[in-house]
Amino acid sequence: MDVRPVELDERVQLDFISNMIREYYPNVANVHVHIEKIKKNYRVHITLKTVAHYRCDRCLDEYDTEFSSEIEQHYHVGAGELLDEESIRISEDATEIDLDPVIAEMMLLNHPMKMLCKEDCKGLCPHCGVNLNYEACRCTDTPIDPRWEKLRGLIK
Numbered sequence: 001m002d003v004r005p006v007e008l009d010e011r012v013q014l015d016f017i018s019n020m021i022r023e024y025y026p027n028v029a030n031v032h033v034h035i036e037k038i039k040k041n042y043r044v045h046i047t048l049k050t051v052a053h054y055r056c057d058r059c060l061d062e063y064d065t066e067f068s069s070e071i072e073q074h075y076h077v078g079a080g081e082l083l084d085e086e087s088i089r090i091s092e093d094a095t096e097i098d099l100d101p102v103i104a105e106m107m108l109l110n111h112p113m114k115m116l117c118k119e120d121c122k123g124l125c126p127h128c129g130v131n132l133n134y135e136a137c138r139c140t141d142t143p144i145d146p147r148w149e150k151l152r153g154l155i156k
């Protein structure tokens with residue numbers, strides 16, 4: 001059996017990942033796989049790069065951004081004690097390894113909790129809803145004077 005490391009480069013459509021996050025990864029991903037045989041087991045290192053399509057939590061704008069992540073997964077062939085508890089057991093006569101579940105898990109783990117179009121996104125004005133990255137609104141430069149509020153009450 002071949003013991004040299006195997007390198008694979010694949011272009012993958014991420015349509016098998018969790019439907020909770022699938023909408024954010026519509027683009028093809030470049031996946032690099034490095035497979036090493038250790039005794040009779042395999043160590044698989046996966047690097048994935050794609051362009052994610054997110055929506056900013058602050059201003060609600062959609063934006064594209066580079067997404068990359070990597071993971072190392074051990075595959076344990078046949079019976080016997082697992083290398084580590086994260087190892088996936090595959091049968092002695094398996095002819096291929098399905099990497100989709102591992103990639104799906106990696107995507108979930110690395111999916112950002114927070115999405116920001118840019119670090120200093122100004123967001124939306126809570127009063128008028130204008131996107132403050134593009135235009136200024138006058139909500140903040142006319143602070144309401146409590147005395148005027150009283151007058152306004154009288155006029156009514």
Ligand SMILES: [Zn+2]
Pocket residue numbers: 056057058059060061116117118121122123
């Ligand atoms: Zn934003």
Ligand SMILES: [Zn+2]
Pocket residue numbers: 125126127128129130137138139140
């Ligand atoms: Zn405003």
